Amino acid sequence: MTDQRIDTDALVVGAGIAGLQSALDLADRGYKVLLVEKTASIGGKMIALSKVFPTMDCASCITTPRMSSAAHHDNITTWTYTDVDSIAPDGTAFTAHLTRKARYVDEDLCIGCRLCEYACPVELPHEFEGNMGARRAAYIPFGTAIPQKALIDIDACVYCGKCEKACPTDAIDFGQEPVSVTVHARSVVIATGFETTPLDAKKEYRGGVAANVISALDMERLLSPNGPYGRVLRPSDGKIPDSVAYVQCAGSRDETLGVPYCSRVCCMYAIKQTMLLSGSLPLADITVYYMDIRAFGKGYEQFYQTARSMGINFVKAKVARIEEEPNGDLRLRVEIIEEDGRVTEAVHDLVVLSVGLKPGDDPRRFIGVDLDQYGFVASPEPKLDATLTSMPGVAAAGTAIGPKDIVDSIVEASAAATKIATYLGPPPNSPQVPEDGLAVDVREIKAGDALAVAGRSEVQRG
Amino acid sequence: MAVTVDPTLLPEIQRYGAFDVAACFNCGNCTAVCPLTGDDATFPRRIIRYAQVGMKAELLASKELWTCYYCGECSETCPRQAEPGEFMAAARRFAIASYDRTRLARTMYLQPILGTAIAVALAAVFAMFMYAAHGPQNGQTLALFQFIPSDLIHSLGVAVMVVVGLAGLAGLATMTHRIARSEGVGWGTVLGSRAAMKRSVAALWMALGVESVGQRRYRKDCEAAQEPVAWYRRRWLLHALTMWGFLGLFAATIADYGLELLGIKATGTPVPIWYPVRLLGTVAGAMLIFGTTMLILNRLQKANRSVRKSQSADWTLLALLWLTGVSGFALELALYLPEAPVWGYWVFLFHVAVAMELVLLAPFMKLAHVIYRPVALFFFALRPTSNAV
Numbered sequence: 061m062t063d064q065r066i067d068t069d070a071l072v073v074g075a076g077i078a079g080l081q082s083a084l085d086l087a088d089r090g091y092k093v094l095l096v097e098k099t100a101s102i103g104g105k106m107i108a109l110s111k112v113f114p115t116m117d118c119a120s121c122i123t124t125p126r127m128s129s130a131a132h133h134d135n136i137t138t139w140t141y142t143d144v145d146s147i148a149p150d151g152t153a154f155t156a157h158l159t160r161k162a163r164y165v166d167e168d169l170c171i172g173c174r175l176c177e178y179a180c181p182v183e184l185p186h187e188f189e190g191n192m193g194a195r196r197a198a199y200i201p202f203g204t205a206i207p208q209k210a211l212i213d214i215d216a217c218v219y220c221g222k223c224e225k226a227c228p229t230d231a232i233d234f235g236q237e238p239v240s241v242t243v244h245a246r247s248v249v250i251a252t253g254f255e256t257t258p259l260d261a262k263k264e265y266r267g268g269v270a271a272n273v274i275s276a277l278d279m280e281r282l283l284s285p286n287g288p289y290g291r292v293l294r295p296s297d298g299k300i301p302d303s304v305a306y307v308q309c310a311g312s313r314d315e316t317l318g319v320p321y322c323s324r325v326c327c328m329y330a331i332k333q334t335m336l337l338s339g340s341l342p343l344a345d346i347t348v349y350y351m352d353i354r355a356f357g358k359g360y361e362q363f364y365q366t367a368r369s370m371g372i373n374f375v376k377a378k379v380a381r382i383e384e385e386p387n388g389d390l391r392l393r394v395e396i397i398e399e400d401g402r403v404t405e406a407v408h409d410l411v412v413l414s415v416g417l418k419p420g421d422d423p424r425r426f427i428g429v430d431l432d433q434y435g436f437v438a439s440p441e442p443k444l445d446a447t448l449t450s451m452p453g454v455a456a457a458g459t460a461i462g463p464k465d466i467v468d469s470i471v472e473a474s475a476a477a478t479k480i481a482t483y484l485g486p487p488p489n490s491p492q493v494p495e496d497g498l499a500v501d502v503r504e505i506k507a508g509d510a511l512a513v514a515g516r517s518e519v520q521r522g
Numbered sequence: 523m524a525v526t527v528d529p530t531l532l533p534e535i536q537r538y539g540a541f542d543v544a545a546c547f548n549c550g551n552c553t554a555v556c557p558l559t560g561d562d563a564t565f566p567r568r569i570i571r572y573a574q575v576g577m578k579a580e581l582l583a584s585k586e587l588w589t590c591y592y593c594g595e596c597s598e599t600c601p602r603q604a605e606p607g608e609f610m611a612a613a614r615r616f617a618i619a620s621y622d623r624t625r626l627a628r629t630m631y632l633q634p635i636l637g638t639a640i641a642v643a644l645a646a647v648f649a650m651f652m653y654a655a656h657g658p659q660n661g662q663t664l665a666l667f668q669f670i671p672s673d674l675i676h677s678l679g680v681a682v683m684v685v686v687g688l689a690g691l692a693g694l695a696t697m698t699h700r701i702a703r704s705e706g707v708g709w710g711t712v713l714g715s716r717a718a719m720k721r722s723v724a725a726l727w728m729a730l731g732v733e734s735v736g737q738r739r740y741r742k743d744c745e746a747a748q749e750p751v752a753w754y755r756r757r758w759l760l761h762a763l764t765m766w767g768f769l770g771l772f773a774a775t776i777a778d779y780g781l782e783l784l785g786i787k788a789t790g791t792p793v794p795i796w797y798p799v800r801l802l803g804t805v806a807g808a809m810l811i812f813g814t815t816m817l818i819l820n821r822l823q824k825a826n827r828s829v830r831k832s833q834s835a836d837w838t839l840l841a842l843l844w845l846t847g848v849s850g851f852a853l854e855l856a857l858y859l860p861e862a863p864v865w866g867y868w869v870f871l872f873h874v875a876v877a878m879e880l881v882l883l884a885p886f887m888k889l890a891h892v893i894y895r896p897v898a899l900f901f902f903a904l905r906p907t908s909n910a911v
Contacts, residue, residue, distance in 0.1 A: 264555065264599060314601040351549050380554030380599065395550030401564045403554050 064241045068094040068137070069487065070480055071156055071245035073144050074420070076104020077466060078458025078473040079251035080126045085477030086249075087135035090487030094243060095130060096142045096158060098421075101205035103127050104253055108188060108202075110283040112466055113332040114363040120204055120286075127206045140207065142241075147248055147427040147454075154453065156243040156426075162236040163211035165198075169231035172208030174200060176223035176232060182216050186288065190278030192295055193288030198223040198232075203286055247453045247480045250429065250437055251473065253420035254459035257311025257319060265310060265413060270384040271296035273411045276306075276329055283336050292340050294410045296388040301344055301409035304337060305392060306330045307379045308350040311416030321434065323416035323463040327354045330414045331364055334372045347373040347408070349394060357467065382411060417463035429454055436462045447476035455479050527576040535573050538619070538631055539612040539833050541605035546570050552596035552606040557743040562905050563589055566596055566606040569613055582621075582697075583704035587614050588891070588898030591740045591757075594827035595747040608831055615835065618890045621693040627886040634834035641838060641879065648875040652678070664862040666870050672789060675874055676779075682882045689885040690893050697894055701901055711904070725903035733899045735769075737762050749826060755816060757826065764813030764843065770806025771850065774799050792857060804854065810847040814840055839888040842880045849873035 072083045075097035083095045095102070106112075107127070109119035130136050141163055147156040165176075182197035189202075197216040200208055212223070212232070224232040259275045260268030267273045272294045274282075281287045294301050308330060312323040327350065334346045353374070355364040368374060377394035384390055390411045395403050419435040430450035432438040437456040439448040447455045457476035458469040481487075532544065546567075553559050553567045565586035572581040581587075590610045597607040619628040630637035652675065657668045702708065712722045732738050741758040748757065777799045781787045793800050818840050821829045849872050856866030884890060 262599075309601070315603040316599060316601060351547070378549035378551040378554070378601070380551045393554045395553040395559075395564065395567065397548065397550040397567070401550070401553065401568055402561060403556075403559045403564060 064239060065244070066094065066137075066241060067244045068092045068246070069484055070094070070247045070249060071096070071147070071154070071243055072249040072251060073147075073423075073426075074098075074104070074251035074253050074458075074460070075102035075130070075138065075140070076251060076253045076458065076469075077106040077123065077126065078253065078460070078469045078476075079104070079249065080130045081470050081473035082249045082251060082455075082457050082477045082480075083130050083136050084126065084133065085474050086480060087130075087133045089477075089481055091135065091481065091484060092488075093133075093136045094245065095136055095138045096144060097138070097140045098143055099201065100141045100163070100209075100211050101201040101207070102130065102138060102140060103204070103206065105277075106466060107204060108277065108284075109280045110285075110287075111332065111336060113328045114357070114359040116332070116335075120284075124204055124206075127204075131206045138207075141211065144426045147245075149451065149453075150244070152246075152453070154243075154245045154248055156245055156248075158241040158243060160239040160241060162214070162238050163209065164214055164217075164232065164234055164236050165210045165212060166231045166233050166236070167207065167209050169229045170209045171229055171231075172200060172210070173228065174210070175226040175228060176210050176212075179222040179226035181220060181222065182213075182218055184213065184216055188281075189288040190274065190281045192278065192281065247484055248427065248451075248455070249473075249476050249480060250423050250427070250449065250454065250456040250460050251458050251476075252423055252460045254417040254463065255420045256415040257317060257418055259413060259415065261311055261317050261415075262314070264381045265307065265379070265411075266382050266384055266390075267310075267413050270382070270388075270390060270411075272384075272388050272390055272409065273382060273413060275413050275415045276326070276333065277415070279333050279412045280329075283333060283340065292337065294388070299388075299409060301341060303345045303408045304334075304341070304347070304410045304412065305390070305406070305408040306334065306346075306348040306350075306412050306414055307382075307392070308348065308414045309378070309416075310413035311418075312414075313351065313416075317416075319416050319418065319434070321463070322354060324354070324356075325463060325465045326414040326416060328357070328360055328363070328465065330412070331355070331367045331372075333412070335367050335370060338370055338372065345373065347375055347406070349375050349377050349379045349392070351376070351378050357465065417459060419460065421460075423456075423460065427451070427454065429456070432462075436460065445479070447472055447479055453480075453483055455483075525577055526579060528578040529576050531576045531578045531581070532573045535609070535612050535616045538615040539608060539831065541608045541831075543570055543573065543604050543606070543609045545602040546574065546600075546604040546606070547602055549601060551599055551601060555595050555599050556590075557593070557595065557747045558589055558591075558739060562902060565590065566610050570604075570606060570609060573609070573613065579700070580704065581613065582617055583700040585701050585705070585898035585901045587617055588895045589902065590614075591744045592828040593744040593747040593757075594830075598827055607828065614891070614894075615833070615888075617697075618693075618886075618888070618894070621696045621894070622689070622886055622890075623692060623696075624689065624886070627890070630838070630883075630887050631833070631835055637834065638838065641842075641883065644882065645875045645879045648678070648878050649871055652874065653871060659864060659867050661862060661864075664857050664866045664870075666857075666867070667789070669867050670871065670874070678878065682878050686881055686884055690890075693885055693890065694893050694897065698897055701898065705901055705904075707901065707904065721904065725900050728903035729896045729899035733903075734896050735765070748828075751826065755820065755825065757820075757828065760813045760816045760820070762813075763809040764817065767806045767808070767810025767813055767847065768843070770802055771810060771847075774803035774806060777802070803850075807847055807851050807854070810843065811851060814844040814847060818844060835888050842876060842883075845876045846873065846880055849876060 069091035070086050070093045072079045072093055072095045075095050083093045087093045103123055106119055107123045112119050131138050141161045143159045145157040145159055147154050176198040177196045180196035180198040183194045185191035186193040186195040197213045198210055200210050256277055282292045312319055330348055337346055353364055355361045376398045379392050379394050381393040382390050389407050389409055392406050395401055423429055423437055430438045437449055437460050439446055440450055441448050447457055449456050455476035457473040550567050553564050563586050569584055569586060592607050592611055594607045597605045600606055615631050619631055652670050655674050656670055659669055713719055737758050745756060745758055778789050782789045821832045824830050849869050852869045853873050856863050
């Protein structure tokens with residue numbers, strides 16, 4: 061294990077959409093940013109989505125430009141497949157210890173040709189595709205991954221050496237070891253994001269046991285043009301579903317799961333998915349079992365009403381139990397509480413659990429910020445300054461603070477960047493002035509001149 | 523239809539043990555997860571709603587209260603952890619107290635210390651009353667009825683039965699009247715025609731035979747929803763053993779008295795173990811002791827989710843049943859020991875006092891479900907039931 065040292069103005073932990081946005085905003089202002097990501101690609105959860113509500117933008121189409129901007133930005137150093145072991149205050153700055161995990165592929169030599177992947181004989185469930193497709197042990201995480209660099213899943217590797225022979229640049233390196241890096245950072249942004257509540261959290265729903273009970277993230281992949289099957293099929297037998305059910309609050313508002321809070325996004329993503337499903341499965345009956353529909357954002361209520369008018373069947377009921385039939389169909393038991401309170405059972409081909417959001421990582425593992433009782437980063441000023449943390453010089457953004465949608469995550473990431481910029485003072489390196497001379501010298505910007513910065517940023521990036 | 527709303531209903535039921543049922547957000551999970559709900563019965567949410575809204579009359583007229591066997595599946599899966607199962611138990615206690623006009627049941631439930639004191643005092647009064655008329659203790663054989671005259675016990679027993687019968691009938695009438703009115707069942711529905719009478723007899727068999735003594739749904743539906751336990755610790759089995767033991771002992775006592783009336787055998791005289799009445803009494807006693815011992819053990823160990831919370835009312839009933847069973851067994855032991863042990867006389871006195879108290883308090887404590895549950899089950903059976911949905 062070798063050691064490296066690096067200095068940076070801001071260390072951004074997590075390269076999902078919030079981390080990317082914070083990194084870009086800081087870098088555009090002239091700060092040096094180190095963006096670290098534990099998985100092998102930046103892009104976070106958003107890059108796995110099909111489309112986003114309520115605009116129905118293609119998620120890849122609006123995420124990849126951000127990913128690309130960050131990856132190619134002069135002021136951003138992006139390290140994927142890197143763990144943050146500790147971040148400790150060191151005077152007015154921070155000393156961070158990171159581990160760059162071994163990819164067993166030399167990132168500088170790899171050209172992303174995928175010949176190693178084609179040569180590899182080991183097939184494994186594809187995590188990015190909700191385990192519905194397959195990947196190799198030597199692989200690039202997914203089609204739009206950044207960086208387009210291979211890595212080897214060493215636990216599954218059979219050491220046959222085929223990838224080594226296939227690689228045209230001799231990038232495969234089975235002798236690679238993790239590298240410890242000490243980072244001296246002047247500030248930190250925590251953007252560790254979320255994980256969904258486990259599919260099998262509620263045993264009555266048979267998630268993880270019945271093949272046709274899938275999570276909403278799995279459905280995102282089924283709906284994606286580049287998804288595992290290229291169309292919506294149910295996993296057990298490849299049948300085109302005639303009847304799809306959504307089970308809302310399958311991981312939220314449930315004390316038995318330790319998640320009493322509302323995850324905020326499930327109503328909207330379910331509505332979005334039902335609309336997309338009516339496009340890909342025009343003949344299917346789609347039912348959403350919900351306790352309350354929470355369509356609180358701009359344009360959200362109209363989005364919900366559109367879904368209703370499209371013929372999506374919304375049933376106010378908490379699904380109590382799901383049983384698997386021998387043919388793979390699923391029998392849902394609910395009380396029809398808006399009518400006479402009778403209990404009915406309905407059979408569906410495919411059931412989507414609208415799983416909730418929980419913290420993606422435990423920041424306390426590496427930094428001493430205060431968390432709330434559910435493990436999200438707690439702000440001392442939750443109303444007036446949501447991105448604040450209990451440590452000076454450390455901001456948080458996105459779903460690391462609490463469940464929220466993409467719109468809010470991005471706004472919050474920019475807010476965190478602004479707070480960090482204020483904390484850091486003028487950047488040590490004045491930003492590059494574009495040839496048309498529209499940019500302003502950041503050192504001359506007074507408080508409240510954020511618009512000037514935003515304007516410059518657009519010019520520089522455009 | 524006008525509905526009278528009683529805003530004190532929910533806090534009142536909560537005094538009987540309901541957990542935080544105010545937390546309920548009416549999602550309907552409890553009703554849908556319950557193995558006993560069907561077209562003919564939707565609970566617990568309906569009953570919780572009655573309590574939340576204050577519909578006291580409707581709550582007390584709900585046969586659904588008595589359909590629940592508290593498997594605890596609803597409490598286990600409730601997203602608000604509002605303990606619907608515990609609520610149903612509390613609502614039943616509230617109903618027992620409400621059907622009883624003497625307010626003794628209410629005192630027994632709401633004032634555990636006073637209730638226990640009343641129970642102990644009552645047993646002491648019974649014992650002292652009988653002891654006041656005591657005769658000599660024969661040292662050669664256990665001549666129980668020389669010690670306490672058989673006539674005295676008999677008369678006291680009849681008096682107790684009359685009191686219990688009246689109190690029980692009053693509660694029964696109150697409950698039946700309420701449910702019948704809410705269900706739209708009148709005399710005509712039950713006895714109006716040959717077909718109606720036939721249906722009533724069938725419903726009676728269903729309620730008393732199949733469901734009460736046979737415990738069909740308790741055994742088949744509720745047990746499946748429970749966490750798995752060793753067969754000899756299954757709730758329905760322990761309940762059945764206790765009930766069958768109780769009924770068996772009751773039958774043996776009546777039969778023994780019948781034999782005396784017929785001049786075949788005097789009560790309290792030794793007979794061989796295979797003698798039918800003695801055999802019935804011994805087997806039934808063993809069942810009662812095993813059943814109650816295991817039920818007490820389950821509660822002490824909080825062995826399953828339906829006994830996580832125990833009220834003094836639960837302990838009182840189990841203690842009385844257990845003491846009756848164990849003292850009865852000790853009595854039999856004393857009766858067949860070669861030399862009459864002196865303690866046999868005291869055990870005898872204790873046994874008779876406790877047994878009388880058990881019967882006397884029946885309408886005012888948990889044991890009242892013996893009266894109320896079959897009535898509710900009868901009303902269920904009257905309707906064409908179907909669980910296919």
